[in-house]
Amino acid sequence: MSDSIPRILLAGLSGGTGKTIVSLACARAFTRRGRVVAPFKKGPDYIDAQWLALAAGRTCSNLDPFFHSREIIRSLFFHRSLGADVSLIEGNRGLFDGMDERGSCSSAELARMLDCPVVLAIDCTKMTRTVAAIVQGCAGFEPGLNLAGVILNRTAGERHRDVLRRSMETYCDVPVLGMLPKMKNPIPERHMGLMSDQEYDGSAHLDRLADAAAEWLDLDAILKAAHAAPDFGPRPGPVFPGPPAEKSARIGYVHDAALWFYYPENLEALEHAGAELVRLSLLDGEPWPEIDGLYLGGGFPEVFAEKIAANRPALRYLRSLAESGMPVYAECGGFMVLCDLLEINGESHRMAGVFPLTTSFCPRPQGLGYTEAEVVEDSVFFPRGERVLGHEFHYSMCVSDGAADLRHGLRMIRGQGSALGRDGFLHKNTWAGYNHIHALAVPGWAERFVAAAAARRGGER
Structure with a gap:
């Protein structure tokens, strides 16, 4: 039996490119539209996962090719996605960065395991035409990668955005799904990343991110890319096989x-x-x-x-x-x-x-x-x-x-x-x-x- 699971993986070129902020903004914006979002975080992470759960109002699970076999990843993803309108995965580090020169355990490998379209968030600080070259390289770097679009982040103004858009249209066939201006991270940070939502109510911060997403991103196009994902394939077995044991x-x-x-x-x-x-x-x-x-x-x-x-x-x-x-x-x-x-x-x-x-x-x-x-x-x-x-x-x-x-x-x-x-x-x-x-x-x-x-x-x- 095959299932349709609308899904998208939001990746970056490296750590610090803004993919967490983009992921939180999209998860909250989709949720405010009445969509049920199943959030996931690639790799070992508690803090981003907790923020994604808060943004979506639903448990966030970590998917990690280092820890888990392909079968476990597909089972966990499938069962966490049940009942959701869209599944959103936040990648980690750079899209192709893994444990070795072959990119093992990378976000790109996870995307291939799940046959998942990828949206790439790019920090465009002090770049214009070069962004098109980077996107073109990423699109053809690994066989089997479905690069569904890019989000151009930290743009400096209308002139900057105009040159970026025209460069992408001239040299790439990868659609631009939105361009975010430079903005201060609304969520405070400390030594291990974003500050914990356990210490204060972060809902207002997430709503501000959703407001920015509604203004600057093509949310309909992002959802369309998620819905264009192929059928998931054979339904995997349960995450925890067998009936639960009696309470002991x-x-x-x-x-x-x-x-x-x-x-x-x-x-x-x-x-x-x-x-x-x-x-x-x-x-x-x-x-x-x-x-x-x-x-x-x-x-x-x-x-x-x-x-x-x-x-x-x-x-x-x-x-x-x-x-x-x-x-x-x-x-x-x-x-x-x-x-x-x-x-x-x-x-x-x-x-x-x-x-x-x-x-x-x-x-x-x-x-x-x-x-x-x-x-x-x-x-x-x-x-x-x-x-x-x-x-x-x-x-x-x-x-x-x-x-x-x-x-x-x-x-x-x-x-x-x-x-x-x-x-x-x-x-x-x-x-x-x-x-x-x-x-x-x-x-x-x-x-x-x-x-x-x-x-x-x-x-x-």
């Missing part, structure tokens, strides 16, 4: 302004494996309910370090859970909270103290990109010998001399990790490190997590 354990996950980096599929995988999920916070002072397991995602604990440190009852309770043998899984920001100290701007803030370590915030990234690691010690989360794919993006570093003496679960093959080419600190049934995983790329993680939580519940009974 309650797993808490901290989701507040400090920690909120969770792929939706990670939480869904836990639910499918039999977890009842409970949302928790380290910031509001509310007591936690009884739980059988705990998941601490990444985020911005450095921004809220003083507030987290002041919540001593929650931190003491967090440590007691780890000491009791509860399965606790912590990624990046969650790892920082489990350490002794978090240093930022010359000040030290006392955290939970599960690990006798200090993390120190730095002005530049200390780990950035995809990771690959080998599990070197058995735990309730991973068996020894398993290969784990993930990613890291952290500005903090582990500065404690004692790191070498602690148990580690991972030997890094690719990536920085926490210390000495390792990651995944182990203490009883707690696993913590800088590595982020996507559940669909690590089969069995969710099932093992739930099984460990269920065993704890059974043991208490």
Whole structure:
């Protein structure tokens, strides 16, 4: 059975060309027109994905050829697109930029996997006719790429736009789908990208972007390009095969302004494996309910370090859970909270103290990109010998001399990790490190997590 899925991938020539702003503007503008938009982000990213979800009013999933097979990508894309009028994917980096000279895992490769038309956003600062040459080169660079149009961004004025349009019409057969003027990014930024919408209401910012899209972009032509996508092909199988398991354990996950980096599929995988999920916070002072397991995602604990440190009852309770043998899984920001100290701007803030370590915030990234690691010690989360794919993006570093003496679960093959080419600190049934995983790329993680939580519940009974 074949399905029609109107779809478009918005790409750029490089990072910083404005494709995120264009993607948010289109998603919000289509939504305000009454269209149901299914948003996607190519590559490992929490912040842009969260903004896309806010713009579309619908969960955003990440699609990544490094993590996922073609079958998983097509299944996830298909099932997330059900019920939508248009599916919009924001690419990452440059259109053809991948992990090697062949462009593996690039936005262009993802577009080919999904047979998806591409709209290219180009920063036209101090360029006119050269833009036509760039577009012509991109259109013919890789076989199988469907370049459906371009959006010319950061144009300087009417004369600039007129020369750009005439150059494109003279030298290219790729349509111009809009020209945006130079405008200040309405969404504040910080060290990891756009500021989190968890810290303030970003709806007004998105509406301003949608206003700009309505004025400067040919939204009808962009939708027409999406509807011109070929039939999707054979209907793929479900994202999570088999019926959901009966609820056997309650797993808490901290989701507040400090920690909120969770792929939706990670939480869904836990639910499918039999977890009842409970949302928790380290910031509001509310007591936690009884739980059988705990998941601490990444985020911005450095921004809220003083507030987290002041919540001593929650931190003491967090440590007691780890000491009791509860399965606790912590990624990046969650790892920082489990350490002794978090240093930022010359000040030290006392955290939970599960690990006798200090993390120190730095002005530049200390780990950035995809990771690959080998599990070197058995735990309730991973068996020894398993290969784990993930990613890291952290500005903090582990500065404690004692790191070498602690148990580690991972030997890094690719990536920085926490210390000495390792990651995944182990203490009883707690696993913590800088590595982020996507559940669909690590089969069995969710099932093992739930099984460990269920065993704890059974043991208490």
